[in-house]
Amino acid sequence: MSSKRILTDRESALPALAEAFREHGFEGASLASLSKATGLGKGSLYNFFPGGKEEMMEAVLENIDGWFAKAIFAPLEHGPDPAAAVTAMFDDVTAYFRSGQRVCVVGCLGLNAAGETFSGKVKAYFARWISSLAHCLEVGKVPPGLALELAEEAVSGIQGAIVLARALGDEASFQRIVHRLRSSLLDAIDRHG
Amino acid sequence: MSSKRILTDRESALPALAEAFREHGFEGASLASLSKATGLGKGSLYNFFPGGKEEMMEAVLENIDGWFAKAIFAPLEHGPDPAAAVTAMFDDVTAYFRSGQRVCVVGCLGLNAAGETFSGKVKAYFARWISSLAHCLEVGKVPPGLALELAEEAVSGIQGAIVLARALGDEASFQRIVHRLRSSLLDAIDRHG
């Protein structure tokens, strides 16, 4: 049973780690703060993540990617109703980012030099998001070229909404922007479907 | 003349400081790296910026704000031709952010806890950008409510384009997104003017 226990405890520390990285960034999150956030001592942290901060962030990224794959990408790629999948995506994303009060760890990693180590995963995350959304739009009869552009615009728009809402401290602006993005995609599906 | 020299040297260090903060973030930029970036020793830096890193960032923010006020906000607020002002804004912004290869210092500050000290200036920067763009659209006969929404969407969209382009390492995606945003604003002016 021991191998299972290890995985469980390691996994259960990820949400707290993610929250700490989210709020302070990769460089800004010290081991002391990570220890306090998780409730685990330094010894425990290095027991579960021998690679240190880098391995912790790697695990957090995989965890986030897993959540998105299940909750966002899969419905977009395999859902029967494109319009419903798009609507669900925006709802889930709004809840996940708490209307922009919660920052996108992946997006932030790409912004400064400290995150260059993870550039591969950052790139893959956004590429998959865009391609699965574009695929969904294509299922909704939107022409491939336009679908890709709209998907790119939507994913980019969500990231921008997070930046703006955080800067202004205003959840309403996030919701207005996301609402417009959703309408734009649904209109395209309506128009071509 | 001495007072003029002080201002000059302090001012001339700002671009290098801005670049360092841009690349490493506020927390990630160490005094050693700031010293190397500016070519000034620690003694000189603290001579020009007695308040340390915080005062340096404050000066960088004021410098950025001054540049935007002159190059972006003023034409939007006082330019005679709204469509031309909007076009110029997107061109200048694309050049300034190097098609997303260069990060927005102000936007990044709002994202993590380290930048909370500057939240007032961050908020003011985005608020003014949105309001001056909205005013420009209103001059172009776009109804006030719609003008504000479109302005919000454009500013947010630019920030998102930076995040996405940096993450993907793809300048083309920045240009595609910004092109769409520009068309959206120009269409609105055409439609109502």
Next chain:
DNA sequence: AAAGCCTTGTACCGATCAGTACAATGTTGT
């Protein structure tokens, strides 16, 4: 030249950084 101020490099401060070592304490399997 001499006095005064500006500028700069260097040495130093305590605090904190990421990471390691390891002994003490579980916990599990037999």
Next chain:
DNA sequence: ACAACATTGTACTGATCGGTACAAGGCTTT
């Protein structure tokens, strides 16, 4: 109960952090 192993807290490392002190040098003004 006992042995093997997983987990944890604590103490430590050298490096680097932001910031200070200050003396040496340069420039300007008289």
